[in-house]
Amino acid sequence: MKRLTLMLLSGFALAIGGTAVAQDKYPSKPVKIVVPYAPGGGTDITARIFGDQLKNGLGQQFVVENKPGAFGILAVEEMARSRPDGYTLMIGNVSTNAITPVLFKNKFKIDFEKDVVSVARLNIYPSFLIVTNTNFDVKDVKDLMTQAKTNPGKIRYTSAGIGSFPHFDMEIFARRAGIEMNHIPNKTGAAGMLNDLVVGDAQVAFLNSASSAAMIKAGKLKPLAVVAEQRVPGYPDVPTMAEAGFKGVGTLHWQSMLAPAATPRPVIDTLFKAVVEASKQPALKEAFDKQLVSLKISESPDEAKTWLKGELDAWRKITSEVKIELAE
């Protein structure tokens, strides 16, 4: 349906604009943003908020196409294989664009590192190391460690599934803390994790702040530490992971805009500038502020490139150190 509209619109644009214009100035027709999830989640919302602002900046529609499935591989490939003219972009995140390319390299039909380029990192979602108050009483990170040591394997943690970053994060945390916990994965993601904690199926998790805020306020969940560079507004008493003694533990959950690697440099520059412009708009800032999300736009397209490479290297290291078994 959306694609149909896009085709009609672009056909219309070509008909009135003529091909000469289309070659001169980017963008001269609607741009498609592929999102690797069903509508409604954090990445989808980011794409829509940015799309809305980019439309104002560049004067063309930015149409979101949701293409969930296969850990994001389907979306990445659709973007990477499309014509590299800047009319097909992707907004992905640490899971779909750093962990998946490392963990599921053999499932790709493209070479992720050669075929995909990062246009700009957009933002970072803080998450909490959080515990439930349902039949569970833990004061702080130390207390959690003590209780886990007295009851090895009895405390249950939830994650967004086998091989998801909340799973890796908790394994790394447990290893550093010298404790052992029981993993109850939930493949429905943050919503499912929140439910697991509230009903008491699980007791601990790394969960993003936007999803957990209302339940913290209601006293159902208790944040022990925050995965972020600084303490987050509204939670002055919650230490960062580093302050709690676990420096470097926990994933900084970023989202970024990506394009096919062969996209011409001027197009990437235009997009980058428009993203920077969009990030200055009060409406956009406010929307992210309210979700406790910090905008962290890359300094330049080049920086975005080296940064993505760094992320891939980091995940290669993590996945080789923390062996998570994926049954075949």
Added chain:
Amino acid sequence: MEFFDNLAIGFGVALTPANLGFAFLGAMVGTLIGVLPGIGPIATIAMLLPLTFHLEPLSGLIMLAGIFYGAQYGGSTTAILVNLPGETSSVMTCIDGHQMARQGRAGVALAVAAISSFFAGCISTALIAGFAPPLAKIGQSFGAPEYFSLMLLGLVAAVVLAHGSILKAVAMIVLGLLVGLVGTDGNTGGTRFTFDIRELIDGIDVATLAIGLFGVGEVISNLSRPEEQRSVIAQKITRLWPTGDDFRRSWRAVLRGTALGSILGVLPGGGATLSSFAAYALEKKVSREPSRFGRGAVEGVAAPESANNAGAQTSFIPMLTLGIPGNAVMALMIGALTIHGIQPGPQIMSERPQLFWGMVASMWVGNLMLVIINLPLIGIWVQLLKVPYRFLYLAILLFCAIGVYTVNNSSAAVLLAAFFGVVGFILMKLDCEPAPMILGFVLGPLMEENLRRAMKIASGDPMIFVQRPISLGLLIAAALLLLIVALPAIRGKREEVFQG
């Protein structure tokens, strides 16, 4: 007294001209979208989401909610007219609704669907207004063991659904369970029956399966008949409005359906879908003439329609009061609210009474508008059936393809739906019912997941299922139901029950 004060706040904001306009717009768009088979509310709401950035949060929510109910309504229209469930929750409406259409009673079926939905909507709105917090508690007391027992009860009830041979019904449930296995195993990350096809890694979407089995299957089956028998209205359309007899037969079904739907809708996951299956099964069980079911029984339309609408309303409870989305549409609603910086959760009633009560009041307004929009349209929909089938089937197939495609923007899904269309045709030829298969497909994976979780939580001790009171109650209910079906002493009666 507080109840009325709250409703007064709610209607105060819901009845402003602007919000009435958004409710109407949502209900209208939703109805139109719902009537196009397969194009569900999710794709539509997603497209309209950016529009809500610039609206008041409540207005945006009212419009999106209108689309949701409207699509649910529209979904039953296609279920009745062309045996095509627009939504999973209208699968059960297909069974008797489409039979009614074949008997020339399409108008009656549509009117009964509209009226039962409206009635259920009114009751469940009042329920939410009066008891949202305790209803939310029910949801919070459902952990893995409770879910497992509920799913077990659901599967046992599925056997009752069949109106042919019980052996075939069990076979269809098992087939559904097997199809549900396709995809990634949540507990180990391993893939099952994906044959290295990456589109299958996340499993098969229920819309793909339902549209294939029902919609495409029906088209093939119609085309295999001689031309003069193909037309959906083999018989002349007798009347559009239900008779006194229809009302007398359906009012109890509506009450029971509303009650079941209201409770099951609160549960995240399979709740809303389960409610229409459960309501149909219950009606058939308590009916004095169960043999009428599957042959155009008006109760068979009234019960699932009231249940799915009540369930749709109460599924707002966990979303609004806990911030936990029970289905994909609710996830979108949370998305729409977070953009405005509103965190749905236990505080929302005290912090944003206008939003909460306005939303509740607008549910009732939306339902009323749907009746106003839909009752006059019945005549038009029924006229559609006069289109010669050689044209109609092309349109049906086209919309099936568009609908299946838009779920995940995946062309693989369209091919899968075509495959399940052939499967559906073969099953029809073998006199096997597709409905139990869909139920097995929906419940099977949930049951497996929750069984394994419960075992992990209890460190492998199966006693957890009988130690938890809710779980125990559900298991006892399942055992009783099984006894009724299996006991040789009442076997003779059962045969009579299932003769159909």
